[in-house]
Amino acid sequence: MIRVILPGHLRALARVSAEVQLDVKGPVTQRSVLDALEAQYPMLRGTIRDHVTQERRPFLRFFACEEDYSLEPPDTPLPDAIASGKEPLLIIGAIAGG
Amino acid sequence: MSGVRVLVGTRKGAFVLTSDGKRERWDVSGPHFAGWEMYHVKGSPIDPNRLYASQCSGWFGQIIQRSDDGGKTWTQPGTPPGERTTPEGMPKGESNKFVYDTSAQTGKPLTTHQWYDGTQHPWEFKRVWHIEPSPTDPDTVYAGVEDAGLFRSTDGGQNWQELAGLRGHGTGPKWQPGAGGMCLHTVILDPSNPSRIYIAISAAGAFRTDDAGKTWRPINKGLHSQYIPDPNAEVGHCVHHVAMHRSRPNVLFMQKHWDVMRSDNAGDSWQEVSGNLPTDFGFVIDVHAHEPETIYVVPIKSDGEHFPLDGKLRVYRSRTGGNEWEALTKGLPQNDCYVNVLRDAMAVDSFDKCGVYFGTTGGQVYASANAGDSWTPIVRDLPAVLSVEVQTLP
Numbered sequence: 001m002i003r004v005i006l007p008g009h010l011r012a013l014a015r016v017s018a019e020v021q022l023d024v025k026g027p028v029t030q031r032s033v034l035d036a037l038e039a040q041y042p043m044l045r046g047t048i049r050d051h052v053t054q055e056r057r058p059f060l061r062f063f064a065c066e067e068d069y070s071l072e073p074p075d076t077p078l079p080d081a082i083a084s085g086k087e088p089l090l091i092i093g094a095i096a097g098g
Numbered sequence: 099m100s101g102v103r104v105l106v107g108t109r110k111g112a113f114v115l116t117s118d119g120k121r122e123r124w125d126v127s128g129p130h131f132a133g134w135e136m137y138h139v140k141g142s143p144i145d146p147n148r149l150y151a152s153q154c155s156g157w158f159g160q161i162i163q164r165s166d167d168g169g170k171t172w173t174q175p176g177t178p179p180g181e182r183t184t185p186e187g188m189p190k191g192e193s194n195k196f197v198y199d200t201s202a203q204t205g206k207p208l209t210t211h212q213w214y215d216g217t218q219h220p221w222e223f224k225r226v227w228h229i230e231p232s233p234t235d236p237d238t239v240y241a242g243v244e245d246a247g248l249f250r251s252t253d254g255g256q257n258w259q260e261l262a263g264l265r266g267h268g269t270g271p272k273w274q275p276g277a278g279g280m281c282l283h284t285v286i287l288d289p290s291n292p293s294r295i296y297i298a299i300s301a302a303g304a305f306r307t308d309d310a311g312k313t314w315r316p317i318n319k320g321l322h323s324q325y326i327p328d329p330n331a332e333v334g335h336c337v338h339h340v341a342m343h344r345s346r347p348n349v350l351f352m353q354k355h356w357d358v359m360r361s362d363n364a365g366d367s368w369q370e371v372s373g374n375l376p377t378d379f380g381f382v383i384d385v386h387a388h389e390p391e392t393i394y395v396v397p398i399k400s401d402g403e404h405f406p407l408d409g410k411l412r413v414y415r416s417r418t419g420g421n422e423w424e425a426l427t428k429g430l431p432q433n434d435c436y437v438n439v440l441r442d443a444m445a446v447d448s449f450d451k452c453g454v455y456f457g458t459t460g461g462q463v464y465a466s467a468n469a470g471d472s473w474t475p476i477v478r479d480l481p482a483v484l485s486v487e488v489q490t491l492p
Contacts, residue, residue: 009133009158043174047158051195059157093157 002033003088007060010048010091014041019088028083030062031074048091063090102447103168103489104455105149106463107136110481112151114169117476121453121467124476130172131163138442138485139169140229145236146489150255152226152241160225162194162241162255175255196223196241196249199262209265211245212274221245221265228442230285234292242282246273246299248311261311264297269316269333276300276336276355277401283441284340288347296350296365301326301336304352306365317365321354325401338381339441343390351393351420353383353441358395360420371420376407382444386469387452391419394454394470396439405436413456415470429473430464437462442485449490457483 001021011017022036031054038045045051048060054074056062061070065079065087081087104115111129130136134153142148151163151172163172175194198221200208213219224244232238237254247265249258273280281300288294295311298304303318316333326334336355343349352359352368356379359368372378377397386392395414399407406412410433413426437460447453454470457463461480464473 007157009155012132013158013161042176043161046160046195050159052197057157057159 001085002028002036002082003085004033004037005088005090006044007091007093009093010044013043013047016041021085027075028078029075030069030072030078033078033082033089034074059094061092061094063092099449099490099492101491102449102453103141103146103491104445104463104465104476105139105141105169105485105487105489106457106480106483107139107151107442107485108457108461108481108483109135112136112139112153113477113480115463115476119449121447121449121465126477127169129481130169134161135225136484137225137227138229138487140231140487141168141489142231142236142239143233146491148231148236150229150231150239152229154225160194160196160223162226162229164255175251175253176257194255194258196226196243196247196258197260198223198247198265199260209270211270211280212272214275218271221247223247224279227281227283228285230287233287233289240285240287240295242285242297244279244281245275246280246282246302248282248285248295248297250311261307263307263312264305264314267305267314267316269302272331272333273299273302274334284337286340286342286350288342289344290347294347294364296340296342298337298340298352300338301355302333303335304337304340304350304365317361318368319366320361320368320370321359322357322370323355325355339383341383341385341393343385346390349390349419351383351385353380353395355379355401358383358420371416373416373421373423375414375423376412380439381441382439382456384444384446384454386454387446387448388450389417389452392417392469393420394444395423396444396456398438404438409434409436411435411437411458413454413470413473426466426470426473428471429466429475435460440484442487443483445486445488447488447490453488455486455488457486459483 005019101118106113111132113128117124137152139151147168149165153161210218226241228242230240241249248261284298286296293310305314307314321335323335338353348364350361358372360371380398411430414423437458444456452469454466459482463476
């Protein structure tokens with residue numbers, strides 16, 4: 001199972017209280033994880049990636065194993081620790097404004 | 099009429115304020131969607147339990163929420179058939195998609211508008227400013243958005259289609275953002291003519307369709323704006339809000355950036371009715387529920403100083419459709435008050451003694467149960483108020 005930690009506002013929107021667990025088929029990449037996340041929680045469509053372009057919203061970042069993967073191509077494999085569920089993928093809102 | 103429900107959108111959530119016909123004691127529910135910007139919450143005129151809300155965030159984009167029980171519970175329209183809950187047992191929803199029309203069928207590919215520096219800039223969807231439910235069908239609802247465009251849903255907010263004829267009118271390259279962005283903030287549905295809709299955009303002006311949104315024309319003749327290159331231009335005016343009384347849909351009242359205006363011919367021409375106002379800058383304007391010549395504004399000092407003149411919060415009422423104004427001050431702070439009242443933050447109820455309500459950027463929501471003669475704060479310390487709507491409950 002893939003583990004994903006969402007920012008607080010998106011946890012409220014998805015009505016989950018903790019990290020979410022996803023079953024991802026095939027290679028574990030940003031795209032495949034987000035596809036699985038949006039399939040399980042359709043209310044999150046458009047909140048992390050643009051509805052049409054599927055590009056990451058500019059004030060969100062993706063971290064895995066303490067590394068920033070935000071600028072990596074979406075089909076780049078995520079670390080084994082993410083694929084095995086040992087570590088979670090963190091989706092983090094940028095610190096901007098008050 | 100059994101009571102009144104005041105729907106308040108704020109910078110950090112939505113609130114529902116309810117009272118009986120006396121409008122003296124209030125229950126406060128909220129914050130709903132805590133932490134999110136709630137630009138607008140509005141109820142269906144024919145199904146008061148059906149509410150729509152615009153929820154947005156600079157981080158996470160635009161969500162449309164819907165309630166079918168008067169604001170007690172909310173869901174995002176678009177629950178997939180057969181999928182009732184998340185794994186945690188909660189209802190599923192779907193974020194709502196606002197995509198500008200670029201189809202070949204319309205012949206209106208994505209165009210550009212004027213940017214602050216005068217260059218051309220492509221349309222980019224940012225948020226829904228105003229939601230206008232249909233007066234006849236609870237599942238039909240309009241959304242005025244930034245960058246300026248008008249969308250319509252006919253399935254209760256699940257799917258939205260742009261009425262692209264507005265953006266395709268041809269003057270789009272001359273539209274430009276106001277200080278708050280290039281927002282379509284006013285949508286008025288003519289109750290006597292389903293084909294007629296009025297909208298207003300900052301800073302483009304007012305527009306009207308007479309064929310249910312297929313084609314539009316600017317209705318800005320008579321507006322004079324000294325801050326644009328041609329003060330009498332066809333488009334480019336910073337209209338802040340427009341109001342209409344449902345008994346006289348050809349009579350419109352406008353709070354422009356500066357100037358309070360009036361049209362008696364469905365916007366074909368406008369006359370200034372600022373009269374004796376101490377300043378004619380402002381954002382809100384509204385009409386009494388039963389007296390179509392009684393209108394309300396809240397004068398603001400200037401475009402550079404968005405607060406009341408002399409630190410005195412005063413609503414001005416005209417019983418003559420403009421020009422002659424009286425200050426309404428009883429119950430409102432008359433010293434050291436430096437809040438603003440934003441364009442969608444005033445509304446009226448339809449009790450025999452018309453109630454008037456407005457919210458401030460200081461978080462107060464004031465109510466008057468006597469058409470403005472005196473005011474009482476329902477709440478004093480909400481987040482900055484973005485919008486106020488009122489439902490008079492059957």
